[in-house]
Amino acid sequence: MLLRVSTSVTRRAQVRQSREEVRSRIVAAASELLRTRSFAELTVDDVMRAAGQGRTVFYRHFDDLADLLRRSSREALDELYAAQEQLTREDPPMPPGGALRGLRPAVAVYERHGPLLRGVTEAAASDPELAAALAALRGRFEDLAVIVLQAAAERSSAPLADPRQTARALNLMNESYLLDAFGREPRVDPDVAARTLAEIWMAAVTPTGGTA
Numbered sequence: 001m002l003l004r005v006s007t008s009v010t011r012r013a014q015v016r017q018s019r020e021e022v023r024s025r026i027v028a029a030a031s032e033l034l035r036t037r038s039f040a041e042l043t044v045d046d047v048m049r050a051a052g053q054g055r056t057v058f059y060r061h062f063d064d065l066a067d068l069l070r071r072s073s074r075e076a077l078d079e080l081y082a083a084q085e086q087l088t089r090e091d092p093p094m095p096p097g098g099a100l101r102g103l104r105p106a107v108a109v110y111e112r113h114g115p116l117l118r119g120v121t122e123a124a125a126s127d128p129e130l131a132a133a134l135a136a137l138r139g140r141f142e143d144l145a146v147i148v149l150q151a152a153a154e155r156s157s158a159p160l161a162d163p164r165q166t167a168r169a170l171n172l173m174n175e176s177y178l179l180d181a182f183g184r185e186p187r188v189d190p191d192v193a194a195r196t197l198a199e200i201w202m203a204a205v206t207p208t209g210g211t212a
Helices: 002-033 044-051 055-061 065-072 074-088 098-124 128-154 163-182 190-205
Strands: none
Touching: 002 044, 002 055, 002 065, 002 098, 044 055, 044 065, 065 074, 065 098, 065 128, 074 098, 074 128, 098 128, 098 163, 098 190, 128 163, 128 190, 163 190
16 A cells, blocks of 8 residues: 555656656747747747657646746746845945946846747736736836935935936836847847946936936
C-alpha cells in the first residue's frame, strides 16, 4: 500500500513537472517571437511551432495569447515594481549617483523581459484586464516616484510645479524608452540606457541637470 501511494505521488509530480516544462517552453517561444514581431502579428500556430508542440496543447495552458501574456508577465511586473523601489531606498532619495543606482535594476528587468513586456503593453490596447493591471502598476510607480522627486527637489533650488505630474511624465518616459530599447532587436547597451535615464531624472530636480 505504501509503495502504491509513493508511486502515485511520484507520477503526479512528474506530470506536474512535465506540464510546467511545456508551459515554460510556450512562454519562451512567444517571448522569442516578440523580439521580431508585434503582438498583433503573433499567432498560436507560430508560437506552438516554435515551442515544438501541437496547437491543442496551447489551450491546455492558456485561453488565448492575451491570457498567456497575463499569466507569464506577473513575475516580470513584480520584478519591475521591486526595481522601481530602488529609487526610494537611497538615504536621502536620489543623491548624486542615486538615480543611476536606482535605475539600473529597472533596466535589467527590461533587458530580461523586454519583448514580453512590450507584448503586454500592445495586448493591453484590446484587453481590459491587462489594461487595468498596467494602469494600477503605473499608479504604484507614480507613488514611488513622487516620494523620490519631492525629497530630491527639497535639496535643490528647482522646485517642481507638480511632483505627481513630473513623476507621471518620467515614468511614462521610462516605460516608452525601455520598451523601445529592449522590446525588440536591435537592443541598446544597458549601461547607456541606464545613464541616459539617470541624466534625465537628475535634470528634472536640479538647476543644472546635476550628476547622474
